[in-house]
Amino acid sequence: ETGVTQSPTHLIKTRGQQVTLRCSSQSGHNTVSWYQQALGQGPQFIFQYYREEENGRGNFPPRFSGLQFPNYSSELNVNALELDDSALYLCASSYPGQNYGYTFGSGTRLTVV
């Protein structure tokens, strides 16, 4: 099992800029979820992609968007960055079906200044 790889590990952006975070899942993991983890809090669900289509979204504005690609990679895009977007962004992927657990990446630490 090769796991889930996220890049970059750390990133500093200026308020108002746009950012793209990347996640590479292992082969066969066609379901990927993205979470935002603010300091001192638990992860919050942003959205999920299944077979390249969005499959549910949490309470996040449209400036948070995503893509999933046929090669089991995915992206999280955030436009018009705000200071409150500073957080650890985690992706988690799984095989389809309820009996499979999700494998989390180590995250991207985004700092907005």
Add this chain to the structure above:
Amino acid sequence: AQSVTQPDIHITVSEGASLELRCNYSYGATPYLFWYVQSPGQGLQLLLKYFSGDTLVQGIKGFEAEFKRSQSSFNLRKPSVHWSDAAEYFCAVGVGTNAGKSTFGDGTTLTVKP
């Protein structure tokens, strides 16, 4: 909407002592429940999960958890803590059968004294 409460923000135990981390959930149907562990700067690792059946579930690293529907709880236990167990622990409830849309608690930080 579902929610998860972890009442203890920080717990300190001595190495070799037993451990219980509390988790209470709110969910309208049969919950799918999870415990994860997160070491500093790392992602989350699944310790164990409850979908149905036996209410006492065994996980990795010697952890177990008991689902109590009447108390809406899913407490995590370990009989003897090791120094390497120091980390942050998160309880989560899945949305329906979809573990990838989980709602997490705010975590409990475990410190292990030598």
